[in-house]
Amino acid sequence: DTEVTQTPKHLVMGMTNKKSLKCEQHMGHRAMYWYKQKAKKPPELMFVYSYEKLSINESVPSRFSPECPNSSLLNLHLHALQPEDSALYLCASSQDLVTTGELFFGEGSRLTVL
Amino acid sequence: GEDVEQSLFLSVREGDSSVINCTYTDSSSTYLYWYKQEPGAGLQLLTYIFSNMDMKQDQRLTVLLNKKDKHLSLRIADTQTGDSAIYFCAERGNTDKLIFGTGTRLQVFP
Numbered sequence: 244d245t246e247v248t249q250t251p252k253h254l255v256m257g258m259t260n261k262k263s264l265k266c267e268q269h270m271g272h273r274a275m276y277w278y279k280q281k282a283k284k285p286p287e288l289m290f291v292y293s294y295e296k297l298s299i300n301e302s303v304p305s306r307f308s309p310e311c312p313n314s315s316l317l318n319l320h321l322h323a324l325q326p327e328d329s330a331l332y333l334c335a336s337s338q339d340l341v342t343t344g345e346l347f348f349g350e351g352s353r354l355t356v357l
Numbered sequence: 358g359e360d361v362e363q364s365l366f367l368s369v370r371e372g373d374s375s376v377i378n379c380t381y382t383d384s385s386s387t388y389l390y391w392y393k394q395e396p397g398a399g400l401q402l403l404t405y406i407f408s409n410m411d412m413k414q415d416q417r418l419t420v421l422l423n424k425k426d427k428h429l430s431l432r433i434a435d436t437q438t439g440d441s442a443i444y445f446c447a448e449r450g451n452t453d454k455l456i457f458g459t460g461t462r463l464q465v466f467p
Contacts, residue, residue, distance in 0.1 A: 247399070283460070284459075284460070285445055285457035285458060285459060285460055286400065286445075286457055288454055288455070291453065291454075293453075298453065299454065333399050333400070335399070335400075340453045343449060343453050343454070343455060344388050344405060344447065344449045344455050345390075345402055345405070346392075346400070346402060346455065347402075348399030348400045348401070349399050350397070350398050350399045351398070351399050
């Protein structure tokens with residue numbers, strides 16, 4: 244299994260809603276990542292987890308809250324988002340931080356904030 | 358600084374070779390990568406090169422690295438319509454972060 248699975252594929256939410264994005268991998272990878280990608284732009288790193296601990300937070304606003312319940316799962320909790328947060332949110336994993344360039348990406352969750 | 362630049366667009370005829378270029382500024386980059394993103398999908402790692410190498414070939418893909426000029430290129434031989442996608446180069450320096458380039462949209466026409 245070389246897949247990273249993200250759910251939901253599409254999400255529409257209002258600015259007062261609370262929702263979560265989920266990501267799962269069963270490759271035994273110990274590093275997991277959240278990226279944000281706006282249209283026609285490269286992915287921007289948001290968070291990195293290494294061995295289930297938060298390793299990097301790229302100064303992301305607190306309305307985005309990551310969680311790594313176990314080595315296979317990564318969540319991104321969303322609360323009080325703004326319309327400019329609409330984007331494709333990509334989850335990725337790598338064997339560990341040493342192989343941080345060899346990322347396996349999910350297909351993304353496309354978020355629209357109304 | 359960590360800026361990775363690519364030309365925005367490349368159009369080639371099916372069967373021709375494509376060359377996608379990338380320039381980077383971080384001279385401490387240890388590995389450089391090429392990723393492919395098809396419409397509505399995540400990114401897929403195509404190949405990578407270690408900074409002490411000049412060239413790497415993998416089937417239809419050839420990566421060239423000019424470390425002096427901080428220039429990386431990806432050549433796709435016998436380009437097919439299925440190669441149409443956005444291609445991102447990426448560099449990794451001394452941190453645990455991957456810096457992506459601006460992306461090149463490759464369009465292949467019959």
